[in-house]
Amino acid sequence: xxxxxxxxxxxxxxxxxxxxxxxxxxxxxxxxxxxxxxxxxxxxxxxxxxxxxxxxxxxxxxxxxxxxxxxxxxxxxxxxxxxxxxxxxxxxxxxxxxxxxxxxxxxxxxxxxxxxxxxxxxxxxxxxxxxxxxxxxxxxxxxxxxxxxxxxxxxxxxxxxxxxxxxxxxxxxxxxxxxxxxxxxxxxxxxxxxxxxxxxxxxxxxxxxxxxxxxxxxxxxxxxxxxxxxxxxxxxxxxxxxxxxxxxxxxxxxxxxxxxxxxxxxxxxxxxxxxxxxxxxxxxxxxxxxxxxxxxxxxxxxxxxxxxxxxxxxxxxxxxxxxxxxxxxxxxxxxxxxxxxxxxxxxxxxxxxxxxxxxxxxxxxxxxxxxxxxxxxxxxxxxxxxxxxxxxxxxxxxxxxxxxxxxxxxxxxxxxxxxxxxxxxxxxxxxxxxxxxxxxxxxxxxxxxxxxxxxxxxxxx
Numbered sequence: 001x002x003x004x005x006x007x008x009x010x011x012x013x014x015x016x017x018x019x020x021x022x023x024x025x026x027x028x029x030x031x032x033x034x035x036x037x038x039x040x041x042x043x044x045x046x047x048x049x050x051x052x053x054x055x056x057x058x059x060x061x062x063x064x065x066x067x068x069x070x071x072x073x074x075x076x077x078x079x080x081x082x083x084x085x086x087x088x089x090x091x092x093x094x095x096x097x098x099x100x101x102x103x104x105x106x107x108x109x110x111x112x113x114x115x116x117x118x119x120x121x122x123x124x125x126x127x128x129x130x131x132x133x134x135x136x137x138x139x140x141x142x143x144x145x146x147x148x149x150x151x152x153x154x155x156x157x158x159x160x161x162x163x164x165x166x167x168x169x170x171x172x173x174x175x176x177x178x179x180x181x182x183x184x185x186x187x188x189x190x191x192x193x194x195x196x197x198x199x200x201x202x203x204x205x206x207x208x209x210x211x212x213x214x215x216x217x218x219x220x221x222x223x224x225x226x227x228x229x230x231x232x233x234x235x236x237x238x239x240x241x242x243x244x245x246x247x248x249x250x251x252x253x254x255x256x257x258x259x260x261x262x263x264x265x266x267x268x269x270x271x272x273x274x275x276x277x278x279x280x281x282x283x284x285x286x287x288x289x290x291x292x293x294x295x296x297x298x299x300x301x302x303x304x305x306x307x308x309x310x311x312x313x314x315x316x317x318x319x320x321x322x323x324x325x326x327x328x329x330x331x332x333x334x335x336x337x338x339x340x341x342x343x344x345x346x347x348x349x350x351x352x353x354x355x356x357x358x359x360x361x362x363x364x365x366x367x368x369x370x371x372x373x374x375x376x377x378x379x380x381x382x383x384x385x386x387x388x389x390x391x392x393x394x395x396x397x398x399x400x401x402x403x404x405x406x407x408x409x410x411x412x413x414x415x416x417x418x419x420x421x422x423x424x425x426x427x428x429x430x431x432x433x434x435x436x437x438x439x440x441x442x443x444x445x446x447x448x449x450x451x452x453x454x455x456x457x458x459x460x461x
Contacts (some may be wrong), residue, residue, distance in 0.1 A: 002250075007056070008022075009143065018326075030234065040341045043044050043254040045105075051190050067085070074107070075108070076332070078104050078107065078108055078111060078114070079105075080114055081104055082100075082104060082114050082117070083102070083113070084100065085097045085100035085101050085104070085114070085117060086117060088100070089117055089120070089121060089134075089167075092134075093430075094120075094121040094122075094124045094422045095121075095125055097117060097118075097121040098118060098121035098122055099405075101114045101115075101118035101121060102118060105118060113166055116162075116163045116164070116166045116167065116313075117167070120134075120137055120163075120167055123137060124137060133364075134167070134168075135168075137167065138164050138167050138168045138171060139159050141161070141163045141164040141167070141174075142160070142161065142171070142173065142177075144160045145157040145158075145160030145161040145164065145174075145177065145181075146177070148160060149177070149181060154181050154184060154185055154188075157177075157181055158178065158181045158182060158185065161174050161177050161178040161181065162178055164178075165178055168189065182215040182216060183216055183459060184214070184218035185212075185215050186211075186212040186213075186215040186219055186422050187209075189208045189209065189211040189212035189215065189433065190208070190209060190212045190219065190222065192208040192223075193205040193206075193207075193208030193209040193212065196208060197225075197229060201231065202229050202232055202233040202236065205229055206226065206229055206230065206233065209222055209225060209226050209229070210226065212233065213226070222351060232268050234268055235268065237267055237272070238264045238267045238268040238271055239411070241260045241261075241263055241264045241267070242260075242261070242264050242273060242274055242277075244260055245257040245258075245264065245274075245277065246262045246277070247258040248260065249277070249281060254281050254284065254285050257277075257280065257281055258281055258282070258285075260279055261274045261281070262278075263279045265278075280317075280439075282315045282316045283315075283316060284339040285315045286312040286313075286315035286316050286317035287312075287317075289308045289309070289311045289315065290308070290309065290312045290317060290322075290325075291311035292305075292310065292336050293305040293306070293307075293308030293309045293325065293329075296308060297329055297332075299326070300332075300336070302329045302332060302333035302336075304331075305329045306326050306329050306330070309322045309326050309329070310322070310326070317426050320322070406440055407439070407440050407443075409435075409436075409439040409440075410436045410437075410439035410440030410443050411443075413432045413433065413435040413436035413439065413446075414432070414436045414443065414445050414446055416432045417429040417430070417431075417432030417433040417436060417446070417449060418449070420432060421449065422451075426453055429453065430450065430453050433446045433449045433453075434446075434450070437450065
């Protein structure tokens with residue numbers, strides 16, 4: 001019997017952190033074959049076919065449900081193990097009972113039956129006559145309860161008699177006094193609840209009456225009173241939240257007011273005031289978003305305007321009107337985008353044309369400069385070849401400068417050069433005027449004629 005009990009307990013207990021895995025492949029095999037936890041199985045949506053849970057509130061409720069289910073399964077398992085421990089206790093195996101209850105309490109310290117059995121097993125461990133010791137322990141617990149009851153310490157007396165009943169379920173005397181003291185405690189809780197209700201402390205009244213209901217589930221009229229007070233408490237909480245929502249609405253804090261009104265409807269689903277106020281607030285918020293969207297539209301901020309119109313729909317604005325406004329915003333946004341693209345394209349084309357004209361002008365100027373340089377070089381070559389072919393005649397050295405003879409010769413050559421110039425014999429004219437300049441360097445007519453030939457004809461033809 002005992003090996004089976006220990007196997008059940010060890011199967012329920014998690015693997016100890018101090019346990020060492022086996023060497024080699026055994027460790028990896030045991031790790032791979034480790035059974036999944038209850039939570040992982042519940043969270044495996046593909047197995048449970050629940051689909052994805054998106055909202056945070058839904059996730060919290062779902063995980064809370066998982067924890068409740070785990071707690072229920074664990075309690076059922078521990079209850080089975082406790083029954084085996086109690087069998088060992090009745091057989092006088094207090095050592096085995098103590099070990100099992102210690103493991104139960106390690107897993108669930110709030111397991112009161114296991115705690116009672118554990119204390120009794122410790123007290124009776126090592127006794128020479130287990131049966132007599134057990135009866136003596138139960139009787140001592142009962143007498144302690146009677147002493148406490150006479151002192152008016154009803155709660156402690158109830159605990160002692162409960163231990164007696166747990167350790168000896170067939171003890172009718174302990175059962176009678178336990179039922180009696182629980183009835184008296186229930187009456188006291190009921191009386192305190194009535195007093196709290198008269199003082200309009202509804203939550204305190206509920207606490208007292210629920211305590212009475214736990215002690216005496218068949219307490220007359222208690223369920224009706226609890227239902228009535230719970231209804232009043234819900235109305236009170238709903239009214240308080242409704243008043244707070246009205247204050248927030250008056251302060252312009254519409255989002256917070258809506259959250260409180262949703263809580264009001266959660267408490268009292270049929271609260272018409274809350275429903276009406278929710279409709280008004282949602283309509284006001286929707287109109288605010290529409291106004292904001294129109295303002296953004298006028299400011300040519302089309303994407304924020306579209307977002308505002310969509311939010312207005314979330315708060316109950318007419319979807320058809322919102323879709324019309326959104327379509328206008330998108331159309332205008334597309335038009336302006338096309339206009340921007342056209343302006344960018346025109347500017348790019350203008351810059352390209354300007355660059356092409358600039359390059360063409362540079363090429364033209366460069367070609368003109370090259371042509372002018374080539375023409376000048378060619379003209380200089382022609383003049384040099386003419387000078388080489390017809391060198392000017394050497395003139396005898398004249399008399400001293402500024403003499404009358406030199407001036408007359410200068411005038412003579414000036415006139416001959418002028419005649420040659422009139423005949424378009426510019427080379428002859430240039431030669432004569434050069435001689436004129438040699439005879440009279442101060443003769444301005446010769447100098448002017450030479451300059452005219454050089455400037456106009458580049459030194460002659």
